[in-house]
Amino acid sequence: MLKDLKIFLGLLSEHKKTVVFAVALGSVAGLVTGGGLTNGVEQLFTLILSDDRELSTSQILGVAASFPILFVILGICVFASAYLLNYAGLASIQSLRSRVFSRIQLLPLAYFQSSKTGDLISRITADTTVLQQTLTFIARNVITQPATIIGAVFYLYYVAAKNDGVYQIYLCLIALPIVIFPIRKFTHKIERKARQQQEELGALTNNLAQNLTAAREIRAFNLQERENRRFTERLADLFISQMKVVKYQFGLGPVVEVCSSMGLSIAFVIGYYNGVPGGVFTSIFLALYLTYTAVKKLGTFASELSKGVASYQRIAEILESPVDIDDPAQPVELQNVLGNIEFHSVSFSYGSTPALKDASAVISQGDICALVGPSGAGKSTFANLVPRFYDVSEGRITLDGHDLRDMRMNDLRDQIAIVSQDPVLFDDTIMENIRLGRQDATDEEVMEAARQAFAHDFISDETNCPQGYETVVGERGARLSGGQKQRIAIARAFLRNAPILILDEATSALDSESEAKVQVALDALVAGKTVLIIAHRFSTIKNANKIIVFNEGKIADIGAHEELYSRCPLYKSLFDQQQAS
């Protein structure tokens, strides 16, 4: 438990001073409860049970006032301590969420292919919420409860010293160590069950996320019933694991109470036979009761801690995932990049799946290089290695003679503009979506880029975009057609004006009229730049001066159209097939 507690105290370490001050206030509250309250009760009951009623009015008022005073002190300490500790807890969770989010921005693409989006969302939202509850629960109880126990035990010691026959009542405290055993057993169980519960919640969120992104397909293929069934099954799994946590969490309290009640019974028997006076006995009973209640709360505390540990482990998995593509210690300074790219015997595998084998190629400044080959041959993989979305497994890639791994990632990616087949737009205005190409671009520059991409006309057309450049495009650009989205993406590339362009069949979503227009724009854009076109249709390659033919992860041939057509059988057959269709 101490190890687990350390994790949480570590999370609170940014607010050490606040925590220390709050803990001091909590200790006062605990000691006042355990020591002061019991003492007050002793005085009160001794006076009320006595036949002798000769106290002066001021003495009576003094005793009567002692309780409100005690509770005012207690109230101030408890409130201030809880407020400050909650502040530290919530602020720590805020910074943890922010750290997890920042980490996610750095993680390699491969991480997202092996993780599920819904589960990641669940870790950042649901698991951090559990942690938040744990932190505030710990904050409320970590000091108050032990302080209450210490105060009460000291009071018992004080009473035993003052009264004959009372020291045997210490026997009642034997119940305390006995209670530790069920607490330990239950907390281990809770930690495992809570982890399972959070995993089920992650799976449920993932199911939901997938369902929401496939709303069109679900309707098109009449999958509603299948989706309902799957979601209901997930809900049932979550329910079962939640109930297991509930069983152990709430089973602990009664077990501790039964052990504690035995202690109270022993106290009664000892007190009765030893003739302990009524007032003293009442306060002893209260001290024992407070001690057991505090122990019970510590039991709940341990179970909360276990739940928190289970969630923390899921969050820590993100924080501890290696960022294997990182900046070098002494990066090369990139200046006036020309765009000469060379692949030197490059191999790459996705896990154990080889995707590129011993690929060597030179793509010089100004080359328009088309990557062609059958599906799965390695074209996209080849292009994805240039912006270091993945690092090569073997060999090296150079830009203007420098190994890509010797450059700062941001410097390298600043030299590259990408237009993908299915461009992603953010739920923001058209202006801001284009500005992603270069974040410091002025509105005028954004509009000029849109003109170059033949996007300005549809953006200015009120029927398409009622607020022009200020029109919000919806999630993933839902309010725009495929062709319009692609022209926005092309406008981004114009704005970026990078020396290297990667086009993933960039004109595939355009109708023949816009395709012709964009082709003119692309011709202007590519001038003097190094261009990689992942070509799925051969119509795209007519402007390429260099064609790389891929087959089963290997480069089968490199050359211009005419030479490849005459000497490369694979290229000839692919080209003829396309012409025929």
Ligand SMILES: Nc1ncnc2c1ncn2[C@@H]1O[C@H](COP(=O)(O)OP(=O)(O)OP(=O)(O)O)[C@@H](O)[C@H]1O
């Ligand atoms: N993220 C991934 N994880 C595992 N394997 C992958 C991944 N991406 C691609 N592959 C595999 O790597 C190989 C090359 O894929 P790649 O996407 O580079 O081919 P491609 O030529 O671009 O195909 P297409 O024309 O169909 O897009 C294929 O066997 C593919 O299954």
